[in-house]
Amino acid sequence: MNISSGTRVITLAVVLALAALTGGCRPGESALEEADMVPSINVTSLAFREGATIPAKFTCDGEDVSPALTWSTPPAGTKSLALIVDDPDAPRSTFTHWVLFNIPASATGLSEGIAASPELPDGSKQGRTDFGQTGYGGPCPPPGRPHHYRFTLYALHIKLELSAGASVSHLTKAIDGHILARGRLTGVYQR
Numbered sequence: 001m002n003i004s005s006g007t008r009v010i011t012l013a014v015v016l017a018l019a020a021l022t023g024g025c026r027p028g029e030s031a032l033e034e035a036d037m038v039p040s041i042n043v044t045s046l047a048f049r050e051g052a053t054i055p056a057k058f059t060c061d062g063e064d065v066s067p068a069l070t071w072s073t074p075p076a077g078t079k080s081l082a083l084i085v086d087d088p089d090a091p092r093s094t095f096t097h098w099v100l101f102n103i104p105a106s107a108t109g110l111s112e113g114i115a116a117s118p119e120l121p122d123g124s125k126q127g128r129t130d131f132g133q134t135g136y137g138g139p140c141p142p143p144g145r146p147h148h149y150r151f152t153l154y155a156l157h158i159k160l161e162l163s164a165g166a167s168v169s170h171l172t173k174a175i176d177g178h179i180l181a182r183g184r185l186t187g188v189y190q191r
Contacts, residue, residue: 041183042072043153047112054149054187060140061191063113066098070109074155075180078105082154082175084168087139089147096168097149098136099127101160101175118164125164127171134165139189146190155181 047067048054056062074081085098100114103124116135119125131137141147156178162170 038179039075039181041074041153041155041181043069043151043183043185045069045185048187050185052187054139054189059138059189064138065113066136068112071153071183074105077157078155078180080105080156080159082156082171084152087147087149096130098129099168099171101125101171127166141189141191143191146188149187149189151185153183154179
């Protein structure tokens with residue numbers, strides 16, 4: 001079947017219009033997933049390597065303290081950093097384990113065992129997790145298959161005007177369109 005050039009032009013125009021209306025996202029793709037198209041920050045931990053098991057110390061089966069993290073220098077123009085730790089394998093939906101934002105742009109990492117206080121001495125603020133609290137809540141999956149825990153760091157060209165205790169949905173809305181770079185470290189844990 002031959003398609004006339006006029007039909008091709010109309011089809012292309014409709015596709016481009018739909019892409020513009022959806023913000024360029026593919027079906028089911030969030031704006032944060034579009035962050036895959038921004039420069040990368042290398043996020044590491046001495047506690048575990050990419051794809052490796054998170055030691056029990058950093059889970060609900062141990063001391064439930066946050067692991068130390070380090071990252072490469074964010075791009076020029078970074079005004080703050082934000083961190084989201086989540087479990088996309090949770091039974092009902094992605095489960096948020098840590099929300100931390102307004103981390104100073106000059107920071108090169110986080111020490112082990114960050115306090116659960118809503119505001120930290122360096123000006124960072126912690127949001128509310130799906131445990132219903134501020135601060136880090138370590139892996140605590142139901143028995144069965146391993147779960148993946150994503151430590152995702154965002155370099156932002158703004159400092160966020162959010163209050164401590166903000167939800168992950170408030171954070172993701174606030175950083176949409178302000179991401180300069182992104183990095184991720186993923187660990188696994190199984191009970």
